[in-house]
Amino acid sequence: MASLRKINRGLLILLILVAFAVLYKKTRLQTLPKYSVLKKDGAKTGVEDEKATDTDIPVVICASEERIGAAIATINSVYSNSRASVFFYIVTLRDAIKNIREYIEKTKLRKIKYKILEFNPMVLKGKVNPDSSRPELLHPLNFVRFYLPLLDIENHERLVYLDDDVIVQGDIQELYNIKLKAGHAAAFASDCDLPPTHEMVRSVGMQTTYMGFLDYRKEEVRELGINPSDCSFNPGVFVADIGEWKRQKITKQLEKWMAKNVRENLYSSAMAGGVATPPMLIVFHNKYTTIDPMWHVRHLGWSPDTRYPRSFLKDARLLHWNGQFKPWNYPCVHLDIWEKWFIPDPIGKFTLISQAGCGTHAVLFMCPVLC
Numbered sequence: 001m002a003s004l005r006k007i008n009r010g011l012l013i014l015l016i017l018v019a020f021a022v023l024y025k026k027t028r029l030q031t032l033p034k035y036s037v038l039k040k041d042g043a044k045t046g047v048e049d050e051k052a053t054d055t056d057i058p059v060v061i062c063a064s065e066e067r068i069g070a071a072i073a074t075i076n077s078v079y080s081n082s083r084a085s086v087f088f089y090i091v092t093l094r095d096a097i098k099n100i101r102e103y104i105e106k107t108k109l110r111k112i113k114y115k116i117l118e119f120n121p122m123v124l125k126g127k128v129n130p131d132s133s134r135p136e137l138l139h140p141l142n143f144v145r146f147y148l149p150l151l152d153i154e155n156h157e158r159l160v161y162l163d164d165d166v167i168v169q170g171d172i173q174e175l176y177n178i179k180l181k182a183g184h185a186a187a188f189a190s191d192c193d194l195p196p197t198h199e200m201v202r203s204v205g206m207q208t209t210y211m212g213f214l215d216y217r218k219e220e221v222r223e224l225g226i227n228p229s230d231c232s233f234n235p236g237v238f239v240a241d242i243g244e245w246k247r248q249k250i251t252k253q254l255e256k257w258m259a260k261n262v263r264e265n266l267y268s269s270a271m272a273g274g275v276a277t278p279p280m281l282i283v284f285h286n287k288y289t290t291i292d293p294m295w296h297v298r299h300l301g302w303s304p305d306t307r308y309p310r311s312f313l314k315d316a317r318l319l320h321w322n323g324q325f326k327p328w329n330y331p332c333v334h335l336d337i338w339e340k341w342f343i344p345d346p347i348g349k350f351t352l353i354s355q356a357g358c359g360t361h362a363v364l365f366m367c368p369v370l371c
Contacts, residue, residue: 037150039094039118050113051154056087057176058159060148062119062141065096069342069350070328071164072103077341078162079112084173088114089153091144093121099349106346117152119144127258128275129265142276145235146254149246157243163236165301165326167341170317178239180289185244187289189296192231208232210285213278218266226285233288235280236322237296254279298322304331313337 052058059078063071075088092100097116104110121140128138144151145161153159160176162168178187191208207213211228214221245251257279261267267278294317300308301321313319319337321327327338 036120037123037147038152039120050115052087052113052115052156053085056085056113057082057173058087058089058153058156059172060089060091060144060151060153060159060161062091062144062164063096063100064092064139064141064164065099067164067328068096068099068103069345070326071100072107072109073338073342074162074164074166074168075112075114076109076343077166077168078172079109080341081168081170082172084171084176085113086172088112089117089151089159090114091117091119091141091151093140094118099347102347103343103345107343109343115152123147127255127262129262138275142274145238145276146258146279147251148240149242149251153242158239158241161238161240163320163322165321166237167319167338168317169319170295174317175239175291175295178289178291180239180241180244183244184287184289185241185248185250186284187239187291188233188235188284189237189291189293189298190231190233193290194293194297210281213281214267215265218264220260220264221266224282224285226282230285232277232281233284234296234298234320234322235277236298236320237291237318239291250283253283257282292317294318296320300334301325301327301332304333307333 061071061074071090075090078086078088090100097118100116104112104114119141124140124143128143130138148159148161158176158180160172180187208231209228210226210230210232213232214224214226214228216222216228257266258275261275261278267275294315296318297308297313297316298320299322300319301323302325303323304325313334319334321338325332327333327335328342
């Protein structure tokens with residue numbers, strides 16, 4: 001009888017241990033990310049033996065297969081105008097890795113320091129709704145900026161993020177060295193800080209406040225307590241403090257608002273900022289340092305009929321063709337500035353083809369050979 005009680009006690013203890021093990025495993029699975037942000041099981045993801053140093057300025061830029069030439073122009077402008085050592089982290093999808101490497105190694109950019117990282121689009125599964133109104137805004141690489149601390153970017157304390165439709169005319173070290181306010185994980189340019197652009201903004205109906213990005217008819221948006229007339233900012237160019245980003249769990253916050261939008265449609269690509277800008281606007285509202293507005297002169301791609309004065313563009317440190325009218329397409333504006341930094345594709349996948357007039361300049365656009 002005593003031995004039977006010992007056996008039953010042993011079985012009870014074993015059942016309890018099994019139950020705890022199952023519970024632990026279930027909880028652990030719920031807290032771990034379902035997908036890795038980077039894929040490392042394919043082509044070589046970096047230049048052999050190329051590592052960033054503490055003195056390098058890290059710049060993150062995305063390069064999609066259809067816009068490699070654009071990213072190359074941005075990289076060339078940064079590299080050519082900086083006196084400091086710059087390390088480029090080029091984020092892309094698997095189909096573009098080989099072409100990017102050849103583009104760099106067979107041109108003058110072979111001297112740059114860089115690493116190619118393959119982004120895993122599965123990390124976005126269930127976080128983005130299909131939307132046919134502006135499908136280009138749903139490209140997986142548009143969301144890389146959400147996951148900066150999870151990229152393979154050595155141990156940098158901060159980094160500069162650039163969209164592929166910008167040209168840098170100043171020394172990127174100046175932007176990188178901006179002093180961020182205590183508790184701020186990033187620095188952006190406010191949409192209200194550059195008076196010379198206000199006339200253009202008004203003439204083409206560009207949205208510069210939160211009203212243009214969030215659906216204030218939704219209770220969830222109103223409960224944020226954000227004044228719809230507050231100035232927005234553009235997340236196509238920014239400086240990030242990686243340590244502060246991690247401490248504030250910025251990526252988790254951004255993913256939370258992505259998930260909420262899937263359920264409640266708080267914003268959509270039909271609105272001004274598409275689906276990548278609104279989460280940034282929400283998470284960083286009143287929690288970012290402002291950069292010198294001349295380090296982010298934008299709206300060059302918003303209208304093919306509106307131009308900035310040449311003297312103003314000459315003084316700008318960074319130009320951004322945000323909007324639908326990119327300098328490699330037709331129609332366009334200020335093409336000559338962008339074209340100055342474009343490097344022809346050595347393998348001929350992308351070419352510049354003369355099409356028509358663009359003001360006083362010939363219009364060129366970039367396309368695959370089979371376009």
